[in-house]
Amino acid sequence: MENLKISENKMNLNNELLSEDQKDILQEIMNIAFGNATADLADVIDIYVELSVPAIELINTGELSGYIDRSLNSYTNAFIISQKFLGDFNGHGLFVFPNGAGHDLVAIIEDTVTKDLNSSPAASLEKEIIMEIGNILIGACVGKISELLNTAVIYSPPKAIIGKSTEFDSFIDSFVPLQTVIAMKTVFKFLQKDINGFIVVLTDQESIKWLKTALDKFMESYQ
Amino acid sequence: MIQKILIVDDSPVARKMLKASIPKDKEYEIYEACNGKEGIEKFKEVSPDITFMDLTMPVLDGYKAIPELRKINPHAIVIVCSADVQPKSIAEVFSLGALTVLKKPAKTESVQNVMDQANGKLKNLREQNESKQ
Numbered sequence: 001m002e003n004l005k006i007s008e009n010k011m012n013l014n015n016e017l018l019s020e021d022q023k024d025i026l027q028e029i030m031n032i033a034f035g036n037a038t039a040d041l042a043d044v045i046d047i048y049v050e051l052s053v054p055a056i057e058l059i060n061t062g063e064l065s066g067y068i069d070r071s072l073n074s075y076t077n078a079f080i081i082s083q084k085f086l087g088d089f090n091g092h093g094l095f096v097f098p099n100g101a102g103h104d105l106v107a108i109i110e111d112t113v114t115k116d117l118n119s120s121p122a123a124s125l126e127k128e129i130i131m132e133i134g135n136i137l138i139g140a141c142v143g144k145i146s147e148l149l150n151t152a153v154i155y156s157p158p159k160a161i162i163g164k165s166t167e168f169d170s171f172i173d174s175f176v177p178l179q180t181v182i183a184m185k186t187v188f189k190f191l192q193k194d195i196n197g198f199i200v201v202l203t204d205q206e207s208i209k210w211l212k213t214a215l216d217k218f219m220e221s222y223q
Numbered sequence: 224m225i226q227k228i229l230i231v232d233d234s235p236v237a238r239k240m241l242k243a244s245i246p247k248d249k250e251y252e253i254y255e256a257c258n259g260k261e262g263i264e265k266f267k268e269v270s271p272d273i274t275f276m277d278l279t280m281p282v283l284d285g286y287k288a289i290p291e292l293r294k295i296n297p298h299a300i301v302i303v304c305s306a307d308v309q310p311k312s313i314a315e316v317f318s319l320g321a322l323t324v325l326k327k328p329a330k331t332e333s334v335q336n337v338m339d340q341a342n343g344k345l346k347n348l349r350e351q352n353e354s355k356q
């Protein structure tokens with residue numbers, strides 16, 4: 001009974017924050033944005049990304065850590081590239097995949113990376129390449145969302161967070177507690193090496209009001 | 224000339240956006256399906272003149288649905304309308320027999336262009352059929 005009450009409350013909260021129609025619009029916008037981002041990535045690196053249908057979820061900042069764990073499934077350790085963006089549209093872009101898979105990722109693109117990267121030691125090479133791929137995908141994805149919603153954002157430099165480290169904790173702590181964020185997630189697969197990962201765009205609560213209006217406006221042009 | 228249009232896309236928003244971009248020069252019969260499997264059923268049922276096909280869909284994706292449509296009708300005109308515009312994806316759908324690829328969000332102008340292209344193809348097919356008879 002108690003549980004039922006909680007989930008009912010949660011549902012009401014969700015409906016209030018984002019209507020089903022607005023969720024559908026956001027889902028398609030994320031689909032377009034990440035599709036475009038992978039094509040942008042293919043321009044610089046010979047890589048093929050298998051896409052999936054995006055999922056839109058409203059989550060409490062307190063559940064964020066659990067949300068990432070849940071999304072990672074069987075993987076215990078995550079390698080996260082996080083990039084903050086600011087504007088009307090405010091939030092974080094996360095590029096997440098299992099720690100250790102970076103080695104395979106490096107193998108895929110070894111031929112296309114520049115010489116100065118090759119002179120770096122293996123571990124830092126891996127980190128640099130993942131940072132770069134994460135940066136391209138997050139930037140292109142968030143950039144396309146902003147473009148479709150008729151706004152522009154500025155980015156802070158990408159940060160790497162490896163495993164359940166102090167960086168991970170301070171990332172989670174950087175969110176205002178007890179706020180609701182919108183998580184737009186697309187799971188993808190780097191086909192050559194069968195590496196699964198996902199990208200999440202988290203919209204801060206302060207942007208949700210703006211976002212709702214922008215989504216409605218976006219759809220008006222297609223009436 | 225195009226009369227019946229089938230739109231296969233899992234997103235109701237994407238279907239709405241595409242419908243809004245279809246030229247208003249005449250009244251088309253527009254049918255919709257929300258995944259590849261439903262798309263195949265609808266295709267059998269209404270025999271559309273052209274099919275707009277998304278790629279990333281649950282149940283059955285566009286890559287698997289296109290060959291099925293072409294099995295039912297080897298001359299089926301399929302226009303892929305997708306957010307997945309990686310060069311490899313585009314090459315793949317062309318090899319499956321798609322007429323062309325529209326990048327989402329599709330503009331009215333490009334929808335008009337592909338429909339002109341499809342009309343040309345339909346005309347050729349009709350002429351070929353007539354000369355055979």
Ligand SMILES: [Mg+2]
Nearest residue numbers: 233277279280
């Ligand atoms: Mg889709």
